[in-house]
Amino acid sequence: MKTKKHLGQDARERILDVAEELFANGSFASVSVRTVTSKADVNLSAVNYYFGSKQGLFQAVYIRRAALVNNERLHLLHVASDKAQAEGRDASLKELISALLTPPVFWLFDEEKGFSVYIRFLARAYLEDVSDMDNVLKREVYVFEKFIPYFQKIMPKLSEEDIYWRIYFMMGALHHTINHLHRINLLSNDSCKVGSREETRDRVVEFCCKGF
Amino acid sequence: MKTKKHLGQDARERILDVAEELFANGSFASVSVRTVTSKADVNLSAVNYYFGSKQGLFQAVYIRRAALVNNERLHLLHVASDKAQAEGRDASLKELISALLTPPVFWLFDEEKGFSVYIRFLARAYLEDVSDMDNVLKREVYVFEKFIPYFQKIMPKLSEEDIYWRIYFMMGALHHTINHLHRINLLSNDSCKVGSREETRDRVVEFCCKGF
DNA sequence: TCCCGTTTAAAACATACGTTTAGATAAGGT
DNA sequence: ACCTTATCTAAACGTATGTTTTAAACGGGA
Numbered sequence: 027m028k029t030k031k032h033l034g035q036d037a038r039e040r041i042l043d044v045a046e047e048l049f050a051n052g053s054f055a056s057v058s059v060r061t062v063t064s065k066a067d068v069n070l071s072a073v074n075y076y077f078g079s080k081q082g083l084f085q086a087v088y089i090r091r092a093a094l095v096n097n098e099r100l101h102l103l104h105v106a107s108d109k110a111q112a113e114g115r116d117a118s119l120k121e122l123i124s125a126l127l128t129p130p131v132f133w134l135f136d137e138e139k140g141f142s143v144y145i146r147f148l149a150r151a152y153l154e155d156v157s158d159m160d161n162v163l164k165r166e167v168y169v170f171e172k173f174i175p176y177f178q179k180i181m182p183k184l185s186e187e188d189i190y191w192r193i194y195f196m197m198g199a200l201h202h203t204i205n206h207l208h209r210i211n212l213l214s215n216d217s218c219k220v221g222s223r224e225e226t227r228d229r230v231v232e233f234c235c236k237g238f
Numbered sequence: 239m240k241t242k243k244h245l246g247q248d249a250r251e252r253i254l255d256v257a258e259e260l261f262a263n264g265s266f267a268s269v270s271v272r273t274v275t276s277k278a279d280v281n282l283s284a285v286n287y288y289f290g291s292k293q294g295l296f297q298a299v300y301i302r303r304a305a306l307v308n309n310e311r312l313h314l315l316h317v318a319s320d321k322a323q324a325e326g327r328d329a330s331l332k333e334l335i336s337a338l339l340t341p342p343v344f345w346l347f348d349e350e351k352g353f354s355v356y357i358r359f360l361a362r363a364y365l366e367d368v369s370d371m372d373n374v375l376k377r378e379v380y381v382f383e384k385f386i387p388y389f390q391k392i393m394p395k396l397s398e399e400d401i402y403w404r405i406y407f408m409m410g411a412l413h414h415t416i417n418h419l420h421r422i423n424l425l426s427n428d429s430c431k432v433g434s435r436e437e438t439r440d441r442v443v444e445f446c447c448k449g450f
Numbered sequence: 451t452c453c454c455g456t457t458t459a460a461a462a463c464a465t466a467c468g469t470t471t472a473g474a475t476a477a478g479g480t
Numbered sequence: 481a482c483c484t485t486a487t488c489t490a491a492a493c494g495t496a497t498g499t500t501t502t503a504a505a506c507g508g509g510a
Contacts, residue, residue, distance in 0.1 A: 271467080
């Protein structure tokens with residue numbers, strides 16, 4: 027006897043998984059509640075039941091994993107900082123930038139954990155006004171603030187404004203990588219192939235290090 | 239006596255103008271044909287009459303100004319190349335990158351000519367599968383191909399693959415600038431303001447030059 | 451066993467959508 | 481004047497949309 031019912035949290039998660047995937051590949055308006063619920067094998071009204079509205083679902087997808095990327099960034103920052111301190115030096119520019127870029131790039135390649143989908147979802151969410159991304163960004167600012175002193179220490183000539191601008195462009199290269207990595211073949215007339223996650227990470231980190 | 243009728247080309251252009259603006263600010267699915275036609279003050283069926291379908295309209299918006307950015311890039315390339323030749327030197331890295339980035343950045347600021355809308359439209363179109371952006375990109379590749387020899391001449395150590403990767407990241411910084419420039423204030427805790435188009439251009443060019 | 455809050459189900463609601471159709475209107479050529 | 485062509489209009493078509501409603505099914509605690 028199968029017990030499909032009364033697995034509320036289970037159904038909720040399943041909806042979030044499906045919605046995350048669909049929203050990662052299409053715009054908010056192009057994804058219908060009916061597609062979500064049928065792919066998640068739940069009733070049509072489940073979305074409204076659990077999330078109130080389609081927009082509520084979208085925001086719930088964001089919130090579920092919002093902190094993870096930034097926590098991992100801060101973790102890598104502290105690891106690099108501790109290691110540097112033990113060796114009697116400052117954290118290098120490469121270490122700082124790597125701490126910012128590695129989590130999203132690696133997770134983009136990590137099919138297993140399902141984060142790659144979330145990363146692409148995030149990139150798209152930045153363009154949707156439905157998700158109130160200004161408030162989303164405010165959470166990211168918190169992380170960048172933590173990085174600023176480290177940048178200033180090794181690059182004392184730079185003003186805070188300069189550093190923010192460079193972080194800004196760095197995020198540009200990152201988001202572009204996330205969004206259009208699959209098109210590098212096309213753009214380069216098949217000169218370039220997408221390699222391993224480490225190779226991709228190294229390329230974008232190198233680019234951003236020099237840009238700084 | 240107003241002659242609203244028989245202004246076919248006029249109505250067509252008006253539809254394109256309105257659609258360009260709407261598609262620049264929202265996704266393909268979120269913009270309805272009814273919104274376009276009512277804002278353009280034409281009949282509902284005008285879109286299907288002139289463009290066959292909503293998708294046809296979207297592609298027509300793209301095509302209308304597609305060549306302009308890339309033509310301007312090539313023009314700037316030749317200007318820089320001629321000037322360099324007259325001075326008995328190669329075109330500098332900064333000149334090359336500036337030729338690639340200046341047209342979209344300047345037009346982004348140029349409210350008057352309406353290109354700023356198109357630039358934002360383009361950035362969003364890259365995420366819509368409806369516009370068959372792989373074919374769109376092939377047209378851009380043509381332009382990059384023209385630049386490759388110039389890059390190779392002044393940076394002979396770099397392989398073609400390396401150059402393409404760097405152009406790729408450069409486009410990332412550019413597209414990010416286009417998409418999220420208005421959020422630089424927020425990202426930087428109000429440290430940064432959006433300055434003139436020249437200042438913005440100089441910042442992204444400087445970043446990309448060093449990244450190369 | 452009964453009650454109660456939670457969850458699932460099916461149907462209906464009221465719009466909004468892209469597209470098609472049929473016919474009116476105007477302009478230009480012959 | 482007539483015919484042809486391009487343009488514009490209004491209405492309708494069929495479908496898809498997000499959401500709401502109503503009721504049934506279930507599990508746990510009294």
